[in-house]
Amino acid sequence: MKEFELIKRYFAEQSITRKDVVLGIGDDCALIQPTERQHIAITTDTLVAGVHFPLNTSARSIGHKAVAVSLSDLAAMGAEPAWLSLAITLPEINEHWAADFSAGVFELCEFYNVQLIGGDTTQGPLSVTVTAQGYTPYDKYLTRAGAKAGDWLFVTDDIGDAALALLYIQGSVDIEEVHQANIQTKLDFPKPRVLVGQVLREYASAAIDISDGLAADLGHICSASNVGANLILDNLPLSLAMQESLPLMDAYKLALTGGDDYELLFTVAADNKVAMETALATTGVKITCIGQLDSSHKIKTLLNGESVFIDMQGFEHFTDK
């Protein structure tokens, strides 16, 4: 597999050199000297071609998305990203593909000061597995399990655009040209909410990133925290593209079930709400209060103040096919 030396060359050219990396790429293992009195957060995610991204997705997007998905998990713990291992399985090597893919990986690494410390390149059907690691302070991190009845429920940015882009690619929905580039970017280049997560360590009671869909991920918080939730559909942050491309009830459904948004869903005790909003203002990321937790152990959806049933089977998530 001599041709795989090609992609290794691209990955040898990274510009990030962290002080806590004793030994980077090139030996049997990387060696890390972790900062003392910190926890290390670790997450692994695989993206499979044709399942987690359409087959014609650009190499730069695949590289970006593979890293973004893992950094998003770190963000949901309030962790500061540090190191990345990257396993790529490829049917064949193409110099342009390798250059574009590594550019997609390194854009995020450089922005977040993350060093690629190793990985593996193998031959086979296209897939990418990233293991990302980062720091959280002792006893100052976010989980899904800390939410309490009465806490407010928030979400970052808009929800549903990535799923809308997939429906458009699949030919299931028409989208005005003015919105097409925007939603494609939301699908192909998701922004991990790393800074928001680190700020939230001080304020939020629970957090998760929206990968399975808002409803399912809210379910994970409710289940881990042993609470229920009232979700106010009227408040769901929908982009203009969502509002103009789908009937409103369909837009709500897609926002609840779509997944792939990689926005943060988090809960805040009433006492911390104003301080959290003030602290997050510095990040420039929009947040929206979309409901409140209760002790019911159920998720209720409300519209115009009244309970409304949403058929969560309405849209199949791309990864479910």
Place this chain on the structure above:
Amino acid sequence: MKEFELIKRYFAEQSITRKDVVLGIGDDCALIQPTERQHIAITTDTLVAGVHFPLNTSARSIGHKAVAVSLSDLAAMGAEPAWLSLAITLPEINEHWAADFSAGVFELCEFYNVQLIGGDTTQGPLSVTVTAQGYTPYDKYLTRAGAKAGDWLFVTDDIGDAALALLYIQGSVDIEEVHQANIQTKLDFPKPRVLVGQVLREYASAAIDISDGLAADLGHICSASNVGANLILDNLPLSLAMQESLPLMDAYKLALTGGDDYELLFTVAADNKVAMETALATTGVKITCIGQLDSSHKIKTLLNGESVFIDMQGFEHFTDK
């Protein structure tokens, strides 16, 4: 992908609970509280069906081998294994497969006190990516780069059996029935030399695990350490299966190029040789001196005291197809 909950259930049943794992499987990330004043060694490897193992390999072997390959990399650094992340891509879920695969994973985890801390299960062509992590003391670890001219070259156990098993499976060689089970076990259930690696931290000048083939991996040590080597073919440790199945020169070739052995290849300064041999005796693992390093920057193969040319293209490694 509700059926993937099945495999998660199997992985939730592990018996290892390490004190340095603050949060295991189940949230967006695992959280580790690493022991202070230790380095963390990290390695990632992917096994692809039909490339790194034959398509009809048992699920238990795939689970074992995926873990063994990564623990072998930790062993080559002299690291003590600690945590594992496991990304599996599967065409479909079958309860027996999930049970057997997880049994293969956990056998090694239990033996080495390694906790599975997370991962991902996705749908697609079968492959497994393991990220394994472990500890080494500060400034007491093995790399490929410490070998010096004059150091002795050693290898653990026998070399070439895994490659011989592949040739047999492919129908390229006949093997007597008495040897078949043994070499199949060497291929399907490689033993990571974890304890040997930890002992060698005190004595060896360089180490690598034999995954690409002895000649290629010796080349990695020579290149990283800026030395050459005289390799004494007469000394190569060959199993009875190897000796009885192949003409001797073919057996040497296969031992040099076969790969997949996951034995340790290491170098020791003359001053440390006896102490190393004494210390390793407690591990019960056979070691063999197969040559000596020099300053030539070349690898020479010797037979009966004379230089002999070995055509390294003689056998294609299974992963090279």
